[in-house]
Amino acid sequence: MTTPSLETALAALPWARAIDTRPGRIAIAAPGVDPIVMAEALGGLGLRLGTITGIPLASGETRLVYHFVAHDRIVDVATTTVGNRIASLTPRLKPASWAEREIHDFFAVDFVGHPDPVPLMRPEGFEPGMLRAPMCAARRAGAFDAATREVA
Amino acid sequence: MAYTIPIGPYHPALEEPFKVKAACDGEVIRSAVVEVGFSFRGIELLAQQRNWTEVLTLVERVCGICSNTHAMCFSMAAEAIAGITVPRRAQFIRLIVAELERLHSHLLWAGVGAEDIGFASLFMEVYQARERVMDLLEAMTGNRVNYGMNRIGGVNRDIGDPAAALAGLAGLGEVLKSVVVPAFVENVTARSRLIGVGPLGREEAIARGVVGPVARASGLDMDVRRDQPYLVYEELGFRPSVHPQGDVFARVVVRVEEMLESVRLIDAALRALPEGPIAAFEGMAAIPAGEATIRIEAPRGEVLYHIVADGGPTPARVKIRTPSFVNIPAIEAMVPGQQLADLSIIQASVDPCISCTDR
Numbered sequence: 001m002t003t004p005s006l007e008t009a010l011a012a013l014p015w016a017r018a019i020d021t022r023p024g025r026i027a028i029a030a031p032g033v034d035p036i037v038m039a040e041a042l043g044g045l046g047l048r049l050g051t052i053t054g055i056p057l058a059s060g061e062t063r064l065v066y067h068f069v070a071h072d073r074i075v076d077v078a079t080t081t082v083g084n085r086i087a088s089l090t091p092r093l094k095p096a097s098w099a100e101r102e103i104h105d106f107f108a109v110d111f112v113g114h115p116d117p118v119p120l121m122r123p124e125g126f127e128p129g130m131l132r133a134p135m136c137a138a139r140r141a142g143a144f145d146a147a148t149r150e151v152a
Numbered sequence: 153m154a155y156t157i158p159i160g161p162y163h164p165a166l167e168e169p170f171k172v173k174a175a176c177d178g179e180v181i182r183s184a185v186v187e188v189g190f191s192f193r194g195i196e197l198l199a200q201q202r203n204w205t206e207v208l209t210l211v212e213r214v215c216g217i218c219s220n221t222h223a224m225c226f227s228m229a230a231e232a233i234a235g236i237t238v239p240r241r242a243q244f245i246r247l248i249v250a251e252l253e254r255l256h257s258h259l260l261w262a263g264v265g266a267e268d269i270g271f272a273s274l275f276m277e278v279y280q281a282r283e284r285v286m287d288l289l290e291a292m293t294g295n296r297v298n299y300g301m302n303r304i305g306g307v308n309r310d311i312g313d314p315a316a317a318l319a320g321l322a323g324l325g326e327v328l329k330s331v332v333v334p335a336f337v338e339n340v341t342a343r344s345r346l347i348g349v350g351p352l353g354r355e356e357a358i359a360r361g362v363v364g365p366v367a368r369a370s371g372l373d374m375d376v377r378r379d380q381p382y383l384v385y386e387e388l389g390f391r392p393s394v395h396p397q398g399d400v401f402a403r404v405v406v407r408v409e410e411m412l413e414s415v416r417l418i419d420a421a422l423r424a425l426p427e428g429p430i431a432a433f434e435g436m437a438a439i440p441a442g443e444a445t446i447r448i449e450a451p452r453g454e455v456l457y458h459i460v461a462d463g464g465p466t467p468a469r470v471k472i473r474t475p476s477f478v479n480i481p482a483i484e485a486m487v488p489g490q491q492l493a494d495l496s497i498i499q500a501s502v503d504p505c506i507s508c509t510d511r
Binding site: 022024025027048049050051053055065067069071072073074076093094095097098099119120121122123131134135138139140 | 188189192194196197200201232358359360361379380443444445446447454456458460462464466468469471473477478481510
């Protein structure tokens with residue numbers, strides 16, 4: 001897949017906002033996107049889901065970055081949960097399963113429709129969201145939002 | 153008679169803790185469920201509590217085998233955010249250490265694999281060859297495991313005597329060609345235990361999102377070193393190894409061929425090592441606000457780091473996705489219909505790293 005064709009195809013996606021193209025990486029802001037619609041569109045372009053990054057926000061929501069892999073670059077799609085909930089990709093994409101279970105353990109995100117939302121990393125005696133407070137506390141107050149505004 | 157046998161977390165075949173619950177009918181496995189998380193250390197949280205230089209030391213301890221991979225990938229992500237160009241000599245040195253690490257990892261795996269199929273003499277031969285790699289790494293970096301070679305902007309230590317390294321490498325290459333390769337590829341005992349065992353077809357491999365040697369042994373022609381070239385792989389003409397059979401034997405053959413390619417790459421890099429500085433600057437790096445996602449080809453496959461910087465002294469987020477995190481779940485697809493006695497080598501064929509997976 002050549003560089004112009006992927007960029008053109010991504011630019012045509014109705015949910016894609018603020019596409020930022022850098023060497024080796026295309027970052028897409030997709031506020032409010034339905035992850036299933038997003039995954040089906042990117043899968044149709046031949047992209048593979050690499051993993052999902054969860055970033056807990058002070059507001060109680062979680063920023064999710066879906067890392068898709070094209071042949072020669074990464075396509076990152078960033079969105080934010082609503083009520084710390086979002087649709088699960090697992091019924092359609094198996095590689096999402098462990099990533100979503102881990103994010104549930106760490107940040108208590110409810111992946112609606114996950115077929116087997118059992119703990120992955122969370123030890124017995126810990127509640128979902130065990131890293132949420134310490135990760136927010138470890139970050140400089142307010143600085144994170146400024147750093148990610150361009151793609152969030 | 154149907155029954156479920158829990159294997160692990162203290163594992164009979166591997167050093168690290170993970171669990172496989174195998175549902176069997178007699179000696180045949182019907183299905184399996186893998187459980188991880190027994191070694192969870194919270195490294196991604198700890199990375200937010202240390203400065204950029206300290207995080208290098210931290211992430212190098214994600215894994216005792218691919219330690220260089222993690223430090224290098226983190227460095228590359230920080231360099232991408234800060235717009236730092238790594239000097240060419242440092243890029244060559246990074247490639248040399250990365251490929252030595254691949255040799256170390258694949259040989260360690262080959263030893264474990266030999267033991268799993270009851271081939272004790274091969275285990276000893278392989279570990280003897282691995283010692284040669286450890287000697288080379290120690291001579292170059294001063295360390296046998298966590299090499300401490302990477303810094304943001306370059307490497308910490310120069311290779312002062314490439315000729316000595318070339319001599320050691322030649323000896324290693326001979327041992328690989330004369331002992332390790334034929335022992336795994338031609339030996340009747342090894343072949344009879346590996347061919348047709350633990351199949352993962354191409355379509356299932358795609359559906360599972362597997363990476364690295366596991367993917368290439370299922371016919372997926374993917375390798376970050378070629379697909380999204382970094383360091384000087386493109387310049388040295390890297391060639392991936394791909395086999396379509398999808399069984400344990402194919403995973404062995406891919407790794408064996410990769411070892412020979414690693415020797416060739418290290419040889420070429422040592423001979424072409426350019427003059428120049430080994431770091432872009434002195435002192436600690438200042439990383440501005442920004443984000444980067446970097447992937448490189450670790451010995452077990454694609455590693456992915458997503459780093460967020462807020463301009464402060466510590467990273468705002470460090471996400472680490474290791475190859476084992478996506479390869480280990482594929483064990484569940486490899487074992488239905490297989491003999492319970494083969495479960496050990498099927499698991500091992502993924503080269504699972506629990507330390508990486510759990511972080």
